[in-house]
Amino acid sequence: MRKPCCDKQGNNKGAWSVQEDQKLIDYIKTHGEGCWRSLPMAAGLHRCGKSCRLRWINYLRPDIKRGNFGQDEEDLIIKLHALLGNRWSLIAGRLPGRTDNEVKNYWNSHLKKKLINMGIDPNNHRLNQILPRPQSEPAPVLATSATTGSKNTITTSKPEKSSNDDNDRVSDTASCLEDDYKSLVKQQVATSGSSNINLDLTIAAPASPGHKTSFGNEQQNCNWGKTCQVESEPTSLPTLILFR
Template identity: 55%
Template sequence: MGRSPCCEKAHTNKGAWTKEEDQRLVAYIKAHGEGCWRSLPKAAGLLRCGKSCRLRWINYLRPDLKRGNFTQEEDELIIKLHQILGNKWSLIAARLPGRTDNEIKNYWNTHIKRKLIARGIDPRTHQPASAAAAVAPASATAAAPSSHRHHGDDDKAVVVRSSCGSRDSSDDDSTSGSVPHQLGLGGGIDLNLSLSPPTSQPSSPAAAI
């Protein structure tokens, strides 16, 4: 792949962040704000690539992060949102103030998946496992937010077309228009999926239910 690396690997640290690096990053962002991740490391005196800095800030250092155990409400909300959105972790995270996509993704993979399986529900399709098994092979369809990029990009066709990708989701969010996910949700779930900036999101997770 002729793609240039995001950073000169030879001159960047990798692996766990040290306290000092954290402090530098926080101090820099407090002083200058987020933005231009590519040049940030140099400006902040960090031997990290911009990507790494961004990730560290978003997933760990941001002051508005909640951290700590997920509540029952959050749990259920994640399940419902996943049913609608599939593995669009950033969109799901946008509905859970103080939570990051990475955190939710990890939580899903380690806790919720298991929980659903234990309930006899297929975590990919949200259908009863037996039904899902019958349907799944051929069609990871509509209700099946198949998540596997590798296997065919069919998920692109399938997963909610928020036309997005990404940018519209969390940051600028000018798309504050509601995403018309009328996916035959049934169950009377009204998730009010209008997108709004995570920060300006006073509503508690429960409020969206």
């Protein structure tokens, strides 16, 4: 068993003070990110490196966009969650200025409930058949098969952890869905016009500098490493349907 990295006595825990924030900002401005383990001592912080990293990435980074999520961001999160499951860092990488923690919190506190209210299972993005839905509600995302009874519904998101260990990774299904996603992107571009949301699924440096994703580590015999360009006509109707 490995010892925890933050077991050092005397390290601060809990909320960060303004002074601590300033020390961290000053240090990173001067020396840049990296070497989180040695950063606290160098910066004069009584924190573990992990805590410093989290604080910087989730709160102090200058390019962080704070405030409410826009409707386009919401939609994108839902779509990406359908594709990727709880891969928050990947999803956040598609949302400029948003952090994985923020996306995760927003999902858990807002979007999950929203989907449930719409009669959609947030775990698999499928329509709950028994749940009645007000007529005035907009038609939810849904796979064509969910309403037709076809078995072609693609279950993309990561199900509960207990169900299957393989589901804890970017599934082959997800990579197979890339084409569906391309279609969705194409639709989105056609219907909503310009957007500054980065819909590209390139597995590269995300929106913010220094924010690495783990995608490079998860190529898994697929072409995630390539820029996903919308270049071919969809050969079939996309399984996932846009909200709007």
